[in-house]
Amino acid sequence: MTRIGGRIVRPGAVVEGYVEVDGPTILEVAAGNDAGDDVIVPGFVDIHCHGGGGHTFTTGDAESARSAAAFHLGHGTTTMLASLVSSPFELMRDATAAYLPLIEAGVIAGVHYEGPYLSEVRCGAQNPDFLRDPSIGELQELIKTAAVRLVTIAPELPGALEAIAFLRENGVAAAVGHTDATYEQTLAGVAAGAAVGTHLFNGMRPPHHREPGPVIGLLSSPAVCELIADNIHLHPGMLAFAARTAGPDKAALITDAMDATGMADGTYDLGGQEVTVAEGVARLARNGSIAGSTLTMDVALRNAVAAGISLENAVAMASTTPARVLGLADQTGALEAGLSADLVVLNPDLTVKRVMRRGVWV
The missing domain is CATH 3.20.20.140 (Metal-dependent hydrolases)
Incomplete structure (x- = not known):
């Protein structure tokens, strides 16, 4: 299981927390403190x-x-x-x-x-x-x-x-x-x-x-x-x-x-x-x-x-x-439990840091 922390952009909100990924799927999106300054968005x-x-x-x-x-x-x-x-x-x-x-x-x-x-x-x-x-x-x-x-x-x-x-x-x-x-x-x-x-x-x-x-x-x-x-x-x-x-x-x-x-x-x-x-x-x-x-x-x-x-x-x-x-x-387009683990980790200036597709870093 992979845990990715930062400012998570969800429908209508930006929350601090973690995206937990299990294989190709998002297992959970949970609020949490000290998650870091990265911005996590759906692919x-x-x-x-x-x-x-x-x-x-x-x-x-x-x-x-x-x-x-x-x-x-x-x-x-x-x-x-x-x-x-x-x-x-x-x-x-x-x-x-x-x-x-x-x-x-x-x-x-x-x-x-x-x-x-x-x-x-x-x-x-x-x-x-x-x-x-x-x-x-x-x-x-x-x-x-x-x-x-x-x-x-x-x-x-x-x-x-x-x-x-x-x-x-x-x-x-x-x-x-x-x-x-x-x-x-x-x-x-x-x-x-x-x-x-x-x-x-x-x-x-x-x-x-x-x-x-x-x-x-x-x-x-x-x-x-x-x-x-x-x-x-x-x-x-x-x-x-x-x-x-x-x-x-x-x-x-x-x-x-x-x-x-x-x-x-x-x-x-x-x-x-x-x-x-x-x-x-x-x-x-x-x-x-x-x-x-x-x-x-x-x-x-x-x-x-x-x-x-x-x-x-x-x-x-x-x-x-x-x-x-x-x-x-x-299947995709949002950071929600049960959807495909397609996400982008952005730096605070919104430049790309890492990309994950179906649970695999690319």
Whole structure:
């Protein structure tokens, strides 16, 4: 049995005490004095990530995916989706099949298709050559296994509402994103079953006081809003505003990281498009659009706290809420007895000290 002491971040509170781990499971979380200055948080859950450490999820290469997951595990992400970008159907199908053994081994929790069912005018760094209208025929083939966890769709596209409803009926979460939808079209997507807003503000029609658009539609709906807390995609003030408006149960920190994360500045590839990374900011070479991030979840947590979000709320956004999105709240995402021993020991300045996954230090 392992006993880990410090300031323990639990839902809605920070308490001094100890987490007792027995094998892969949390046995008990107990209050106690003189537990130390470390900050103990549940392992981070990243539902939107394209790669890291020089490795990518976007090509369907299983070894690259394994290495990308290992890189982010070192930064405290104990559960994550492998996010593809807009791609031909064949790549989506083959990548999903290639990643199934990694899912079965617990390396990743599933696959997220960020595209190709996206708005051309709001595609951002997505490759426009691969965009197309939602296809239930494609989705039927792709979700034959339990590998697919999340699909981003622009709800204004022909057939989008039917596709969102189809995903919901088959136990796959749908997200509204890369969209030029009106406020009403956004709410229609949520009513059809969309449970997530893909990187709120980014890749969306901007809010207007006479046409609120998808940002306000998502914030005023039950959908969980993804937030990229890298201080590039969102100003810290906007991050804090969105987090306060949504609340910690309806906001999820994500990285949207690409393979350049943790690497030197230079030229990289994302979905067949050249990306230039300078001073840690990734942009498409052809038009300067922001192209994913070089963020890790531990930095996202620190940025959220620096923006004025309380530590307990930031941790809920980094772990508890995204675990619920994936249907894994009964397994991970909080420091509670009976859940998986996925946790991160942080120094008082919230930098990573140690990471435990399923009871094993990594």
